[in-house]
Amino acid sequence: xxxxxxxxxxxxxxxxxxxxxxxxxxxxxxxxxxxxxxxxxxxxxxxxxxxxxxxxxxxxxxxxxxxxxxxxxxxxxxxxxxxxxxxxxxxxxxxxxxxxxxxxxxxxxxxxxxxxxxxxxxxxxxxxxxxxxxxxxxxxxxxxxxxxxxxxxxxxxxxxxxxxxxxxxxxxxxxxxxxxxxxxxxxxxxxxxxxxxxxxxxxxxxxxxxxxxxxxxxxxxxxxxxxxxxxxxxxxxxxxxxxxxxxxxxxxxxxxxxxxxxxxxxxxxxxxxxxxxxxxxxxxxxxxxxxxxxxxxxxxxxxxxxxxxxxxxxxxxxxxxxxxxxxxxxxxxx
Amino acid sequence: xxxxxxxxxxxxxxxxxxxxxxxxxxxxxxxxxxxxxxxxxxxxxxxxxxxxxxxxxxxxxxxxxxxxxxxxxxxxxxxxxxxxxxxxxxxxxxxxxxxxxxxxxxxxxxxxxxxxxxxxxxxxxxxxxxxxxxxxxxxxxxxxxxxxxxxxxxxxxxxxxxxxxxxxxxxxxxxxxxxxxxxxxxxxxxxxxxxxxxxxxxxxxxxxxxxxxxxxxxxxxxxxxxxxxxxxxxxxxxxxxxxxxxxxxxxxxxxxxxxxxxxxxxxxxxxxxxxxxxxxxxxxxxxxxxxxxxxxxxxxxxxxxxxxxxxxxxxxxxxxxxxxxxxxxxxxxxxxxxxxxxxxxxxxx
Numbered sequence: 001x002x003x004x005x006x007x008x009x010x011x012x013x014x015x016x017x018x019x020x021x022x023x024x025x026x027x028x029x030x031x032x033x034x035x036x037x038x039x040x041x042x043x044x045x046x047x048x049x050x051x052x053x054x055x056x057x058x059x060x061x062x063x064x065x066x067x068x069x070x071x072x073x074x075x076x077x078x079x080x081x082x083x084x085x086x087x088x089x090x091x092x093x094x095x096x097x098x099x100x101x102x103x104x105x106x107x108x109x110x111x112x113x114x115x116x117x118x119x120x121x122x123x124x125x126x127x128x129x130x131x132x133x134x135x136x137x138x139x140x141x142x143x144x145x146x147x148x149x150x151x152x153x154x155x156x157x158x159x160x161x162x163x164x165x166x167x168x169x170x171x172x173x174x175x176x177x178x179x180x181x182x183x184x185x186x187x188x189x190x191x192x193x194x195x196x197x198x199x200x201x202x203x204x205x206x207x208x209x210x211x212x213x214x215x216x217x218x219x220x221x222x223x224x225x226x227x228x229x230x231x232x233x234x235x236x237x238x239x240x241x242x243x244x245x246x247x248x249x250x251x252x253x254x255x256x257x258x259x260x261x262x263x264x265x266x267x268x269x270x271x272x273x274x275x276x277x278x279x280x281x282x283x284x285x286x287x288x289x290x291x292x293x294x295x296x297x298x299x300x301x302x303x304x305x306x307x308x309x310x311x312x313x314x315x316x317x318x319x320x321x322x323x324x325x326x327x328x329x330x331x332x333x334x
Numbered sequence: 335x336x337x338x339x340x341x342x343x344x345x346x347x348x349x350x351x352x353x354x355x356x357x358x359x360x361x362x363x364x365x366x367x368x369x370x371x372x373x374x375x376x377x378x379x380x381x382x383x384x385x386x387x388x389x390x391x392x393x394x395x396x397x398x399x400x401x402x403x404x405x406x407x408x409x410x411x412x413x414x415x416x417x418x419x420x421x422x423x424x425x426x427x428x429x430x431x432x433x434x435x436x437x438x439x440x441x442x443x444x445x446x447x448x449x450x451x452x453x454x455x456x457x458x459x460x461x462x463x464x465x466x467x468x469x470x471x472x473x474x475x476x477x478x479x480x481x482x483x484x485x486x487x488x489x490x491x492x493x494x495x496x497x498x499x500x501x502x503x504x505x506x507x508x509x510x511x512x513x514x515x516x517x518x519x520x521x522x523x524x525x526x527x528x529x530x531x532x533x534x535x536x537x538x539x540x541x542x543x544x545x546x547x548x549x550x551x552x553x554x555x556x557x558x559x560x561x562x563x564x565x566x567x568x569x570x571x572x573x574x575x576x577x578x579x580x581x582x583x584x585x586x587x588x589x590x591x592x593x594x595x596x597x598x599x600x601x602x603x604x605x606x607x608x609x610x611x612x613x614x615x616x617x618x619x620x621x622x623x624x625x626x627x628x629x630x631x632x633x634x635x636x637x638x639x640x641x642x643x644x645x646x647x648x649x650x651x652x653x654x655x656x657x658x659x660x661x662x663x664x665x666x667x668x669x670x671x672x673x674x675x676x677x678x679x680x681x682x683x
Contacts (some may be wrong), residue, residue: 324494
């Protein structure tokens with residue numbers, strides 16, 4: 001039994017993992033340090049961000065019919081981040097603990113919310129499952145080497161089955177279906193798009209717009225994934241942008257009850273602020289890592305800065321982690 | 335070969351040292367100030383209520399205390415002085431919101447660890463059948479003392495690492511140091527000398543205090559849950575030859591009337607089917623007189639003493655003949671009818 005990936009992946013291929021079981025694994029300083037760093041980062045994502053957001057998301061999604069407008073938007077956005085932090089946090093802990101023992105598992109997430117299109121999103125989200133479906137379902141169905149309509153049909157089938165894989169519920173099938181349709185639309189648009197050189201500013205704005213659009217689309221799809229029933233999901237979608245007349249004025253007027261229920265989602269200002277700051281910190285670190293490989297630079301840089309940052313990360317987890325509730329990893333149920 | 339392993343562990347220790355340093359304000363508060371009293375054995379002066387549940391069970395389990403009789407109950411049972419009982423060496427195990435399920439677990443744990451128990455008295459009230467132990471593990475004031483060493487270690491880790499809210503931290507330092515818990519290892523009872531002196535010196539002011547209009551409400555209907563555990567407790571005590579006595583606390587009138595009385599009568603009825611018990615509750619000259627209470631929930635030691643007199647010697651206060659009644663399977667309906675009649679007689683506001 002190989003415990004690091006026992007419950008929720010990453011889903012490894014035999015050719016990548018089996019030979020590692022036969023090899024002798026001696027203690028390697030670099031592997032042990034890298035593994036611990038990855039585990040600490042995964043723990044940060046899980047207990048500081050995901051578990052904190054879970055409290056707020058549950059407040060709305062346990063009975064969404066009580067809400068309209070702003071709280072539905074905030075909780076849906078928070079769920080998008082919660083599921084990413086929860087699952088990628090688990091993956092990091094699994095990969096990190098395997099690394100300490102000298103095993104190399106495949107990367108499962110690669111900053112999915114920095115994607116500029118849905119096809120890119122699926123190259124970055126749950127990579128091990130996406131590639132498994134590609135190799136074991138999409139390609140056997142004919143993959144790209146078929147007529148155009150059949151290619152899109154294959155894609156849709158793959159995503160519907162991917163939805164079904166998460167659970168025998170219409171909500172998961174709809175979630176898979178939405179992603180399948182979005183992927184096809186993006187591919188169709190992509191095949192008509194002409195590459196024109198853009199100015200720096202226009203290019204940056206266009207990139208930002210694309211990223212935000214992908215985040216919004218995936219958030220809408222996540223509604224079906226998180227809602228307890230199809231009826232709940234339907235209600236959320238219907239009331240998502242329906243702001244009751246009194247909602248914003250009561251928040252602006254500083255009505256404490258309104259702010260607690262509609263903005264802080266049943267928690268308090270401290271909790272909400274910690275959630276926002278930690279989300280910002282997460283995306284900042286991920287950006288810096290992708291752009292400047294800060295983790296690697298830190299390993300060889302100033303030792304005071306290095307040890308200080310390791311200790312700070314653990315302290316952040318201890319100070320701001322949510323430990324008083326035992327919250328399961330979301331993907332343990334699938 | 336040993337070099338990289340050594341380097342790794344040295345560096346891990348270095349990081350841990352930095353972490354401990356960064357976390358030291360929390361450790362200082364949790365371990366040195368120790369608001370819940372789990373790291374200390376000195377209760378001579380404290381600012382806030384410790385976790386009586388944890389501390390008392392640990393004390394009795396880890397020491398040869400000589401106690402052979404125990405009083406169980408919620409914080410209301412605090413004012414039953416164990417030294418007034420003559421049929422055993424009593425210790426008061428009360429703690430905040432103590433419930434029958436936990437009393438059963440505690441008694442089983444004591445008996446299972448070699449404590450020879452002669453008598454057990456359980457004081458019950460609205461908290462007993464409206465609360466469960468579901469979240470106890472996360473309640474620092476009520477978390478039980480576990481039997482297994484590993485679980486005990488986890489509890490100490492929990493207390494050492496928990497982060498207090500700013501409100502708790504602030505109120506902790508605002509509370510004065512008082513010797514209220516100095517008898518932790520003698521009687522188990524907390525003293526409230528300041529309040530006692532205030533009441534005796536300012537009787538009229540105390541009696542007219544509006545705090546007596548504020549009821550303490552039960553949580554949810556857990557009658558079946560409580561009765562199930564009380565039944566098991568009765569069976570356990572019978573099979574281990576332990577004298578078990580139940581008694582209903584004299585709940586202050588405001589709290590008694592504000593809670594669901596029908597639920598209470600259901601509890602009374604079901605309890606009578608398990609065992610006879612002493613009933614001090616209802617509308618009587620004690621429960622209607624603010625002088626006998628600190629607020630609308632906790633009665634004073636003077637009331638506890640009167641209850642002991644009745645439980646031990648069937649001695650009643652002459653001027654208060656309806657304070658204390660032995661409820662049996664046969665007379666429970668009659669007693670409930672009496673309570674209902676008394677409730678009817680209370681003038682509506």
